[in-house]
Amino acid sequence: MTDGLAEIRKTIELRAPLGRAFEVWTGHVGRWWPLAQHSVSRADATGCFIEPCVGGRLYETSRTGEEHLWGTVAVWEPPRRLAHSWHPLIDLSERTMVLVMFTPLAPVRTRLSLTHSGWQPGQEERRTRYHAGWDGLLRN
Numbered sequence: 001m002t003d004g005l006a007e008i009r010k011t012i013e014l015r016a017p018l019g020r021a022f023e024v025w026t027g028h029v030g031r032w033w034p035l036a037q038h039s040v041s042r043a044d045a046t047g048c049f050i051e052p053c054v055g056g057r058l059y060e061t062s063r064t065g066e067e068h069l070w071g072t073v074a075v076w077e078p079p080r081r082l083a084h085s086w087h088p089l090i091d092l093s094e095r096t097m098v099l100v101m102f103t104p105l106a107p108v109r110t111r112l113s114l115t116h117s118g119w120q121p122g123q124e125e126r127r128t129r130y131h132a133g134w135d136g137l138l139r140n
Helices: 018-027 124-139
Strands: 009-016 043-051 057-062 065-077 081-086 095-106 109-117
Touching: 009 057, 009 124, 018 081, 018 095, 018 109, 065 109
Parallel strands: none
Antiparallel strands: 009 109, 043 057, 057 065, 065 081, 081 095, 095 109
């Protein structure tokens, strides 16, 4: 039993082979992440990147050359699994964890399963926003 809040779980099916799905999620995050709405720099954000290794950074860049750390890679197992801490705009003590798993279903179909965990009492409102936010992100 845990004292934390329930984790967020989301699953979608992608029309892409396993390797391509992992590559797009990890190597091209700046293309699909809605930076203008969900970033530290908002309209000044220019990119988002994941450094492909355990200990690598998940971060955004801005027009002014600033880098804003969003998290740190904890698991890097291409093309099946990625996990990283998540703490954009919050204190490290309030960080959560995001696990993304990729499962092949057919030659050009892959299931993406996302689990956002580590929610603590007092983070209910933030958790509710992320629950809806992941739905919107994955739908697009």
